[in-house]
Amino acid sequence: MTFEYTPPKYAQLIAELERRIDSGEYPPGSPLPSEHQLMAEFGMARPTVVKALGVLRDQGWIVTHQGKGRFVRGRPAMPTAQQVRTGRELLDRNEAQVSGRLLSAGEVEAPNRIATYLGIKPASPVVLRRSLVEHDGEPIEISSAWLPVAVADGTALAESADLKHGVRRYVESAAGASLDHIVEHVTARNPTKEECGLLGVKSSAALLTVYAVACDATGRPWVVVETVLPGDRHELEDAYPIL
Amino acid sequence: MTFEYTPPKYAQLIAELERRIDSGEYPPGSPLPSEHQLMAEFGMARPTVVKALGVLRDQGWIVTHQGKGRFVRGRPAMPTAQQVRTGRELLDRNEAQVSGRLLSAGEVEAPNRIATYLGIKPASPVVLRRSLVEHDGEPIEISSAWLPVAVADGTALAESADLKHGVRRYVESAAGASLDHIVEHVTARNPTKEECGLLGVKSSAALLTVYAVACDATGRPWVVVETVLPGDRHELEDAYPIL
DNA sequence: TTGGTGCACTTGACTGGCCAAGTGGGCTTC
DNA sequence: GAAGCCCACTTGGCCAGTCAAGTGCACCAA
Structure with a gap:
């Protein structure tokens, strides 16, 4: 009996996008691929892509502008789960x-x-x-x-x-x-x-x-x-x- | 030309649930209606209900246990948008x-x-x-x-x-x-x-x-x-x- | 040249449905 | 009576698609 854990698809997309931002592939200020491009690249439905992007926005990685796109802010400098208090x-x-x-x-x-x-x-x-x-x-x-x-x-x-x-x-x-x-x-x-x-x-x-x-x-x-x-x-x- | 603003459905559900928790209708510790009950009562699709409940969870109003349900914590005592610093x-x-x-x-x-x-x-x-x-x-x-x-x-x-x-x-x-x-x-x-x-x-x-x-x-x-x-x-x- | 129109592209909101996974109670079986 | 199984109910995750709203650019007409 084996226990294999595959993270949810949206979590995989989050991790991959964080990696690309961290590596400089998506530098601060640059636009992220659009939802449709991400759907095509990762083979996900739109709600899944949107969910991942929503998490990144809530954590401060990106900002979104309706009608324009999503733009990289960079690795959030604020520790999201706060530091030692x-x-x-x-x-x-x-x-x-x-x-x-x-x-x-x-x-x-x-x-x-x-x-x-x-x-x-x-x-x-x-x-x-x-x-x-x-x-x-x-x-x-x-x-x-x-x-x-x-x-x-x-x-x-x-x-x-x-x-x-x-x-x-x-x-x-x-x-x-x-x-x-x-x-x-x-x-x-x-x-x-x-x-x-x-x-x-x-x-x-x-x-x-x-x-x-x-x-x-x-x-x-x-x-x-x-x-x-x-x-x-x-x-x-x-x-x-x-x- | 009139400009009427109707908030998104999920936002209306959030407001209504916050009101019920605040009024004591849903006291702390009590289970919230299940997703299907909320779908029926408010005439929304499940993702819409889930989105509203997700926001309430993120803001600390409720906690969720997979397989059991969602339970009221009460009005979050922590000001979600922090106080004067x-x-x-x-x-x-x-x-x-x-x-x-x-x-x-x-x-x-x-x-x-x-x-x-x-x-x-x-x-x-x-x-x-x-x-x-x-x-x-x-x-x-x-x-x-x-x-x-x-x-x-x-x-x-x-x-x-x-x-x-x-x-x-x-x-x-x-x-x-x-x-x-x-x-x-x-x-x-x-x-x-x-x-x-x-x-x-x-x-x-x-x-x-x-x-x-x-x-x-x-x-x-x-x-x-x-x-x-x-x-x-x-x-x-x-x-x-x-x- | 200038002004406006329309279209393509973007994100936001929503629907209806599917299957998986966790929980708990009742039922069957031993 | 006790152990184990099954099922109903819950939330988690995902898909395919629709309509609305905001943005920017190309194009066309005055």
């Missing part, structure tokens, strides 16, 4: 894979900012799990996760043992739903005394802090992951289309 | 509309960071246009635009007069191509002496700095717009999907 990385980070040490794991009163993000009353009890992340023996980052006690209850998140998986896995099983999107808040501030000692920076240093609120598909927040980085050693990168 | 706002900002004053406009040597972003040699000549932005008489932000002289030449960008349009307009006409996407770099640092005076902050304050590199479709950088904000008075927000 701070919040996503924090959510899926595995404590066993990054070197560092757990600072605390337990119940605290929610600071105003965290309470706002989680949609709960200030000073409500939340579970805070905080770690110092090191690289080559140097402290580089303090990362924290804040959850309502109702979510953290019964999970390993409030325990002092290393987590086997990222925070996301625990939250999703407690939530019974999958996390859908992240809202990030970035700001700069001076360190607290504790952070000075942990990160080994002066009290006048500028810290970059990122709060990432992870929500389900209905927009309900489930967890806030936070990271604090010395600004002189790190920068965040992000890319997005204009308009 | 710092870099985009800077690029399209009109000097006549924001209150502030021009600090400088002319040729300087490119700092290392700017030269790297623009893909030119450090200390190459670039045109720097820098403004102090105020709100209610208080300084809140220093915004700058950096361009290779070849791009700025012949435009109003190097002149001391107020710009009639945003930077983007001038760059696009000089480039002969439209700007396609932005790569943002965010970091935190202490202010320079000059910035202390302009922004009215202490020398130990934490400043949030955003560098936005605007590129065309081929990834070539054309301009860097920069903003410097006191971290205690501003924060950046961004939302994106998980996976």
